[in-house]
Amino acid sequence: MTNRALDDATAGDGLTVGAVASLVGVTIRALHHWDAIGLVRPSERTDTGYRLYTVADLARIHRVLVYRELGIPLNDIGTLLDAPATDATASLCRQRDQLRERVAHLQRMSDALDRMIEARQSGILLSAEEQVAIFGQHWQPSWVEQAHDRWGDTAQWAQYAERAAGRTAEHWQQIAESVDALNAELAEAHRTGVVPGSDQANALAERHRASIGSYFDCTHSMHVCLGRTYATDPGFAAFYDDIETGLTTWLRDIIDANARANGVTPESAAWV
Structure with missing residues (x-):
């Protein structure tokens, strides 16, 4: 036909x-x-x-x-x-350039999605060696896998993965240095007897909550839940007590006091 x-x-x-x-x-x-x-x-x-x-x-x-x-x-x-041949050729060249830019844009979007998928699965786009180099010898890469197993289905993990997907080793290095500096200030405050509920302790608790915010949005109620986890989970407790003996319990206490000052009752706080 x-x-x-x-x-x-x-x-x-x-x-x-x-x-x-x-x-x-x-x-x-x-x-x-x-x-x-x-x-x-x-x-x-x-x-x-x-x-x-x-x-x-x-x-x-x-x-x-x-x-x-x-x-x-x-x-x-x-x-x-x-159009005359020369005009048509020039127009086609422009169309070709625009098409190539569209292809490049789509490739960038595809790469970003690949990073997000990988981040949601692995939690952090760094090798085990890079993690230890950035976060210190105390760091255990298995913690990320454990966190995924524990919280991988939550909105907070999804938010964390979205942010992790856009971070380079340099970004993580900056975050690690900021956290180390804050932990040193927390240890010094505990060592010098800063009282939970004081203005200084509340300010430190707020800075700690803000540091969690680099991973996911953390409410005061959620912060209290994290403080409980620090105090009861052997891994977290060992991490903070290695920095300063008794720091884990003190950190939980200043988190609770700061939450109370912001209208949250620690005893009834929930992950919301």
Whole structure:
């Protein structure tokens, strides 16, 4: 059927709109529209007035299809088809450059999604060696996997993964240095007898909550829950007590006191 139709056009008999639609894979409605706007008009007519497409018309249709596949608007396609060769070439070069930029943009989006997927699965886009180098010898890379197993289905883990996906080793180094500095101040405050609930203790508790905020948004109620975890989880307790003996309990106490000062009752605090 297709070969017969093409032979008819080549022989000068021309093709009807229905035959062309079947041949090139577009709708009759599209061909009528292209005719109406002057994009592709049938060059011949039958004795009874039916319009017929010639081989040259078919060639123009195929060029339209190529340009349309590139995302070029129909009005611009008409300009391209009718422009002198030099103008058409310049326009195509612009279209090509725009297309390449779109491809590059899509590739960047794809890469970002890959990083986010990996971050949601692994928690941090650093090798075990990089983690230890940045977070210190006390750091155990298995903690990230444990955190994923424990909180991987929560909104906070999703938020953490989104932020982790955009962080480089340098970003993590800055965060680690900030946390180390804060832990040193916490240890000094505990060592010098800063009382939970005092202005100084509350300010330190707020800074600690803000440091958690680099991973996910942390409310005062959630902060209290974290303080409980620090005091009851052997891993967390060992981490803080290695910095300063008794720091874990004191940190929980200043978190509770600061939460109370901000309208949260620690005894009934929940992960909200």
